Amino acid sequence: MIRDLRLLSQAASFILSLAVFFGLAPWPRVAAFHSATQFLPALSGVRSLDLPAFWPVLVLLVMLPWLGGRLYCSWYCPVGFLQDAAARVSSGLRLRARASGGRSGLRYLSFGLAWMLLLSGSAAFHFLDHSSSLGRVYGLFGLAWGARVLDAASAHGLVFGLAVLALPLWRPRWFCATLCPTGCLFMLMRGRALFKTRSGPGCAACGACSRACPVRCVEDGKIDESRCVDCLECVPACPTGTLSYSLKWPWQPSGAEPDPAGRRRFLLAAGAVAVGALTGRRLHAGILSFPSGEPRDGIPPGGRASDEFYGRCVACGTCASVCPTKILEQKRASPLAGMGKVRMNYGPAACSYECNACLAVCPSGALAYFPLPVKKRIKIGSSILKKEWCLPIAFEKDCAACHERCPTGAISMVPHKKVRKPELKDDYCIGCGACEAACPVLPEKAIVVRPKRLHTFAFIPRKAQGKASLSDIKAAPDEGFAF
């Protein structure tokens, strides 16, 4: 029963994450809810108090380990779901899965590193974060139909994919116990949880709990607290009632014997966290800092300012996946710091005027959500006309390819010798790149976008755009047929 309910809950969350990634989430609010549940990315704006729209969900997630243990890990996390699924396959295949991880200092190192990066304003925690990495695993599907190439982000997705899909065949939830910075935080908070899986007296050593536990963290009524994710599957399995999911107030005595090695272990853990944090600080100042001087690399609308954007983008690739015109491209010059971060691939494609899909799905707030009428005014760049290449200006040929594509009226056609030439009004230009994509001049386009590092707003083109009614249109004077 509990097993089925948990499977249902995990599968629902897994399907939600897939739907959001592939742009199938029915409403922006569904994606916004999903964003709030992506723990580290959702918290990446905490320095500037820029929290997701569904911030109460995030607050609940922060409180949850104190209230009820690691329910997020066992009942919601889609990466946990993948690992549990692999573990089920493993028991089906009768592979000898055994407990692993949890005891090593690696998790504290990862914890210190990731949280220091997050608090320093670097999104590089995404290398260790489960939800960001899951996006790169989903992105591997793109390899199959040629939407992606095998780059650093795909390689990371591949390694992470193996760690959460293949490794659990032998080591259930190895990632959760060894590397996951979110899991480590929840594990630490869980120590004093009101409700959690507890072990009492009266164990008959029947082994039922070990057989029931998907993580292999309980044996003869003894729970390995460092790895237990409170999946609750051992509780109904226990015939003697030794294992329970029960309330204990913090001031009640725990009844557990003091761990003789506890002090040493605490010092080791604290040391690992400190080393991780210091390393994170160094990396943030060093190889993981994103070089901000890439003038040709535009950032999508909603990115606001390039430094802010790079500090928040977790390289999950969701925006690039939902982009209908595929102007968003996960390709950056700097291979490590820029791994998987998106850029505007001006030239082959343009940002659609009628679309704000990427803004709605960003899990980290690197792209802030703006409703479509606002997004239409965000100026992410300026078009530059190269007169020496332009067909009407340089060659006196009628063209207007840029003019007809421009959605804001920033390009008007004015008389020029025998033809008409384009004229740019930068105040109206939003930098969508429609003109650059349309320009037929080869090999270099005669009109190109120069991206802005700080986004502003463009003038509103004209009144009554989008919602014109027939009564707004002036009737022509009735002169009968013109022919």
Add this chain to the structure above:
Amino acid sequence: MSQDFFNEITRRQFMGLLGSCAALGAGAAGLLEGLSGPVLGAGLKSGPAGWPDLVGVKDGSPSQMFDAGIKALGGMGRFVKKGQTVLVKPNIGWAKTPNEGACTNPELVGRVVESARQAGAKKVFVFDHCVDLEEECHRLSGIGPAVKAAGGEMRTGADQSDYRKVPVKGASLLKEVSVHKLYLDCDAVVNVPVLKSHGGANMTAALKNLMGVVWDRGWWHRNGLHQAIAEFPLVRRPDLNVVDAFIVMVKNGPRGLGTEDLLLKKTLILSPDIVLADTAAVKTLGLDPAKVPHIGMAEKLGIGSSRLDKKSVKRISLAA
């Protein structure tokens, strides 16, 4: 789906080929694409007398005007035979709503599709090689839903593998062009442009609308927009042209900026002659025909006639 579409097309074209050969008594038939245009065109001229060369309708709703106009032209059955496949080619190039005047009126497109179905068309396809994102164009223009409701089928124009390179006989500039297979393969083509001003071609109507069935439009811009527009119908002439001048974009076309660019003219122009239709359109737009060079160029190539005075024109006013 598309597989059996092609099987059927091939069978029908084969039958059409046999029939034409017998009728003409000619053994050698040209390309299938070349065949349907001229043969149908020849049929028009030798058809029962009394049908006007061009019909203009004013002051009705788009569907009322179409119904009146097509009746005066001899009915849709003149252009679409039972069991045929039909391409209806509106202007769906823009992610704009119907009253912004950038795309063909959806009510009109729906009515054209419906009447082709009523004339016995087996399948009615609608597509455009959209300028903006296709899904948004279909949805916002209202043409997607209207076509589905009328029993037509929306197809994509964004897939390069649907385009075929064909030679253009008699062209001096556009000697070869990549054309959408539906334009080449359908038994009948109904061209349903919207009348607008155009920053490059000065006017877009029937001739310019066919730019939406080719793949590489950039080549046309680079090498001579007007000449390419004029020469393209040499590939195949539409069997019927229905120019939507209900809402006319008189300036800032082809996209337009706001309703100030529009005039409500409540006019519809129907003609089997694409050049004649554009000549009436250019006057409706209020431009001197000499300002739209591709009309004169197309006439020189023998694609149609611009002499409205020499042709029979029927004018219908639906004003109550």
